[in-house]
Amino acid sequence: MARAKLESKWGYVSPGGILRYPEEPPFPVKEYDAHYDHIFEMMEELEAKGEILIYRITEEHQPIPVYTSTGRIKLIPTNKLWHHKSCGQCGNIPGYPASLFWFMNKFGLDYLNEPHQTSCTAWNYHGSGTSNPVALAAVWLRNMHQAWKTGYYPLIHCGTSFGSYKETREQLIMNKELRDAVKPILKKLGRLTEDGRIVIPQEIVHYSEWVHAMRYRIKELYEKEGKAKGIDVSNVRVAIHNACHTYKMIADDYPYDPEVYNGQRPAASTAVIKALGAQVVDYSTWYDCCGFGFRHILTEREFTRSMAIQRKLKVIAEEVKADVIITHDTGCTTTFEKNQWIGKAHGMYYPVAVMSDVMFAALACGAHPFKVVQLYWNCSHYEPLLEKMGITNWRELKKEWEDTVKYISELEKAGKYDELMEFFKEYDLYEPYSRTSTGKPRASATSNMPLFKS
Amino acid sequence: MENLRAKRLAIPFNVGKSVKTAWEVSLETAIEMYTIWRETGIFKMLEKLDPNLYNVIMDIVEENEKRYQELYGEEE
Numbered sequence: 001m002a003r004a005k006l007e008s009k010w011g012y013v014s015p016g017g018i019l020r021y022p023e024e025p026p027f028p029v030k031e032y033d034a035h036y037d038h039i040f041e042m043m044e045e046l047e048a049k050g051e052i053l054i055y056r057i058t059e060e061h062q063p064i065p066v067y068t069s070t071g072r073i074k075l076i077p078t079n080k081l082w083h084h085k086s087c088g089q090c091g092n093i094p095g096y097p098a099s100l101f102w103f104m105n106k107f108g109l110d111y112l113n114e115p116h117q118t119s120c121t122a123w124n125y126h127g128s129g130t131s132n133p134v135a136l137a138a139v140w141l142r143n144m145h146q147a148w149k150t151g152y153y154p155l156i157h158c159g160t161s162f163g164s165y166k167e168t169r170e171q172l173i174m175n176k177e178l179r180d181a182v183k184p185i186l187k188k189l190g191r192l193t194e195d196g197r198i199v200i201p202q203e204i205v206h207y208s209e210w211v212h213a214m215r216y217r218i219k220e221l222y223e224k225e226g227k228a229k230g231i232d233v234s235n236v237r238v239a240i241h242n243a244c245h246t247y248k249m250i251a252d253d254y255p256y257d258p259e260v261y262n263g264q265r266p267a268a269s270t271a272v273i274k275a276l277g278a279q280v281v282d283y284s285t286w287y288d289c290c291g292f293g294f295r296h297i298l299t300e301r302e303f304t305r306s307m308a309i310q311r312k313l314k315v316i317a318e319e320v321k322a323d324v325i326i327t328h329d330t331g332c333t334t335t336f337e338k339n340q341w342i343g344k345a346h347g348m349y350y351p352v353a354v355m356s357d358v359m360f361a362a363l364a365c366g367a368h369p370f371k372v373v374q375l376y377w378n379c380s381h382y383e384p385l386l387e388k389m390g391i392t393n394w395r396e397l398k399k400e401w402e403d404t405v406k407y408i409s410e411l412e413k414a415g416k417y418d419e420l421m422e423f424f425k426e427y428d429l430y431e432p433y434s435r436t437s438t439g440k441p442r443a444s445a446t447s448n449m450p451l452f453k454s
Numbered sequence: 455m456e457n458l459r460a461k462r463l464a465i466p467f468n469v470g471k472s473v474k475t476a477w478e479v480s481l482e483t484a485i486e487m488y489t490i491w492r493e494t495g496i497f498k499m500l501e502k503l504d505p506n507l508y509n510v511i512m513d514i515v516e517e518n519e520k521r522y523q524e525l526y527g528e529e530e
Contacts, residue, residue, distance in 0.1 A: 085469075091476035094465040101467055115469045116483045119476075130503065135494035142486060185493045189486050371466060401464070409460035420463075430467045 010071075016044035018054065018202050020073040027071070027256065027263025034070035036252035042173045043200060051179065053197045055148045062109075064213035066255040067263070074255065076205055076213040077155070081111045082147035086158030087119050088330035095374025096330070097157060099362035100207055101429040102372045103214070106221060106365070112152040113430045117143060120156075122164035126294035133171055137182045140168045141198050145191040148199045155205055159329030160294075162206040163245030166253055169204060204253070206246055208268040208328035211358050212255050215272040218361050222276055225366040231390045233278040233364050239322035239352075240270045240280060241312065241336070243329030244289050269328050269357040276364050281320040285311050291339075292331040308339035309348050317350035324353040324385050326360055337380045353385040354378070369394055370401035372429070485522050488515050 011023045019040035046052045057063045061077030068074050081104070089096040104111050121139050125131035147154040156162045172178050179198065186192050193199060211218070222231070247254040247266040257267035259274065265286075273280050291297075291307025313336065316322050327333045336354040343349055359373050369375045369391060375382050376398075386394040404427070411420045455461070462473050469477040491497050501508040 085477055087476040089476075090470050094462075094470050097470070098466050113467055113469060115478060116480050117477075118479070118483055118487045130499060131496060132494060132499075135490055135496050138490045138494060139487070142490065185490060188493065189489060191486075371464070374465065376461065405457060405460045405464045408463045409457055412460065412463070424468070427464075428466045428468060 014041055014044055016047065016054070018044060018056075021071060022067075022073060025071050026067045027258045029069075029071045029263070034072065034252050036070070036170075036250065037072065039170055039173050046173065050195070051197060052200050053148075053193050055144065055153070055199050055201045057153060057202050061153050066209065066213055066267075067257060068252055068254060069256045069263070069266075070252050071263075072252070074203055074209075074253070076203070076209050076255075077153045078210060078213055079109045079111075080152050081109070081155040081210075082150060082152035083111060083113050084117055084120075084143060084147075084154050084156045084158075084161060085113075086161065086330050087123065088334065089157055093330065093333055093356070093374075093377055095359055095372065095377065096333075096356050098429060099356070099358045099367060099373050100157070100210075102362055102367050103218070103221075103358065103365075105429055107214070107217060110152075111155075112150055114146065114150070114152075116146055120158070120161035120164055122160045123294060125164070126160070127298055128295075133168070133178055134181045134185070136164065136168050137172050137178055138185045140165050141172075141182060141186055141200070142189060142191050144201055145186070145199045147201070153205075154201055155207055155210060157207050159206065159208075159243035159246040160331065162204060163249035165204050166250035169200065170250065172198075172200070206254075206268075206328075208246065208357060209255055211272050211328075211361065212257075212268040215275040218272060218365065219275040219277075221365045222361075226364045229366045229390075230392075231364055231366060233276050233389055236278045236324065236385070236388055237281050237320065237322045238273050238278045238360075239283055239316045239320055239325045240273065240286070241290060241325055241327050241332055242266050242269060242286075243327065243332050246329060269326055272357055272361055273326060276361065278364075281322055283315050283319045283322075285315045288312060290327075290332040290335045292335040294331070297335075304335065305339055305342050308335050309343040309350070312336065313340060313343065313350040313352065314348065317352060322352055323388055324355065324360065326357050327354065328357050337378060340380055351381045353382040354380040355382065363389060363391065368397060368401070370398050371404065371427075376401065481518060481522050481525070484518055488519065 009021050010025060012021045019037055043052065043054055047054050057075045057077045060080055062079040063075040063077050065073045066076055085097055101113065118139055121131055121136065125136060144154060156165060183198065186198060255267045256263045257271055260267040260270045270280055288311045289307065290312060291304040293304060297304045316325060325336055333354055333356060340349065340351055355378060362373050363369060367373050369386060383394065408420065459473050463471045465471055472478050500511065
C-alpha cells in the first residue's frame with residue numbers, strides 16, 4: 001500500500017490480515033500515509049518468504065480493537081497473556097504488577113507470570129549506551145520466542161520496554177542485515193522455530209493498552225465492588241502524565257480514541273480515569289517529559305530535577321490542584337515521587353499523590369491498598385487521596401498489612417518454611433508456574449526451593 | 455529499611471519475593487542472556503569501558519555458568 005490515497009485507506013485489510021483500517025475515520029486524522037503501515041506489510045511479506053513467523057492474536061486471546069493515531073485498528077489481546085515484567089516496577093513499585101494480576105484474577109483471565117524472562121535491557125541501553133541493535137534485537141526475539149513457546153501472548157509492563165521493542169521491531173523488519181546478524185545467535189540459543197524462522201508478535205502491546213481496552217469492565221467492577229465499599233472517585237482531580245516511551249516513540253502505534261479529545265491526544269490512562277468517573281484535569285505542560293531521561297538522571301541529575309519540579313509538579317499543583325498524578329510507566333512514577341522530596345529540600349514542595357493508572361483503578365475497585373496495591377513502597381503522600389476516595393479505613397488496612405509482615409517474619413525466623421508456603425498459597429495472587437524454552441514443564445534451578453532460600 | 459526481607463516476602467506474587475533482584479530469574483534464562491551479551495560484543499564493550507566492573511560481572515557470570523554446567527551439563 002505504497003503512497004496510499006485517502007480514499008483507498010479506509011476499509012483496507014492487508015492480505016495477511018494484520019493491517020486493518022475501519023470503513024470510516026474514527027476521528028479527524030492528519031497523516032494519511034502512515035509510515036508504520038509499511039512495517040506490517042513487510043512483516044507479511046517476510047512471513048510469506050519464510051523468514052519470520054508472526055505470532056498472531058487469536059480468539060483465544062479475546063482481543064479488543066482500539067484505534068491508533070492514524071486510525072489503524074490495533075488488536076489488544078486481553079486473555080492468556082505472558083507477563084513481560086518491568087525491572088523498576090518489580091523492584092521499586094511492586095504494587096504496580098500486583099494490581100494488574102489482581103484485575104486479571106478478578107476477571108477470571110488466564111495468564112502466565114513468567115520467571116524465564118530477561119530484562120529488555122533498554123534501561124542499560126538508554127542510560128549508558130552499553131548495548132547495540134543486535135543485542136537489543138536478540139533479547140526481544142528471545143523473549144518473544146519464549147512467549148510463543150508457552151502459548152501465552154506477550155504483554156509488556158514497562159513503557160521503556162514497549163518503546164524499545166517497537167523501535168527494535170522497525171529496525172529488524174526494515175533491515176535484512178540486522179535479521180542476518182541476530183539469527184545465528186538465536187539459533188545457538190534454540191530460539192528459532194523448527195524451520196528456522198524468528199518469531200515476531202503481531203502486535204507489541206503495553207499493559208496500559210490492556211487497561212484502556214478493559215476500561216468498561218473495570219468501570220463495572222468499580223460500580224459493583226468499589227462503590228459497595230463506599231469508594232467514590234467522582235471528586236478526585238486527576239492529572240494524567242503519558243510516558244514519552246509509550247506514545248512518542250513510534251508514535252503511530254499507541255491508542256487514540258474519539259472519547260479523548262476526539263483522537264487528538266493519546267487515550268490510554270485518560271480514558272480509564274474518565275470511565276471511572278474521576279475528574280481529568282488538563283494542564284499546560286501535559287506533553288512535557290517527566291525529566292527522567294535515563295542518561296541525564298545518572299549524569300546531569302539537576303536537569304531531571306528541574307524538569308520534574310518546575311515543568312510538571314509545580315504546574316500541576318498550581319494550575320489544576322490535582323489530587324493525584326496518574327502515570328503508566330515506572331520511570332515517570334519514581335521521578336514524580338522522589339522529586340517531591342528533592343524539591344522540599346530546596347523550598348519547592350508540591351505534594352501530590354503519584355501512582356499508575358492500574359493501581360488507582362485497583363484502589364477504586366476495592367483492592368487492598370497495602371496487600372495488593374502495595375502503597376507502602378510509594379513515597380508520595382497518598383493518604384489524602386485515600387481519604388478523598390472514601391478509603392477512610394486505610395489506617396486499619398495498613399495495620400492489617402503490618403501484622404501480616406510480622407507474621408511472615410516470625411514464620412521465617414522460626415524456620416517454618418512449610419507453613420509459610422501454605423500461607424502464600426492463600427495470600428499470593430499467583431502460584432509459581434514455569435515452562436522452559438522447550439515448551440515442556442521443567443523444574444528450573446530454583447523451582448524446588450522456596451525462592452527466598454535461593 | 456526495617457524488616458525489608460519480610461516486606462518483600464509480603465509482595466503477593468512468587469517471583470517478586472526477592473531482595474537480590476527485581477524478580478527471581480531462572481538460571482537457564484540468565485545463561486541465555488550471557489550468551490547474547492557474549493555473542494553481540496557487549497562484554498568486550500564493557501571490558502574496555504570499565505575493566506573493574508567487567509571483572510565483578512564476569513565473576514558472577516562464570517559462577518552461574520559453572521553452576522549451570524553442574525546442574526544441566528549431563529542432560530545436554
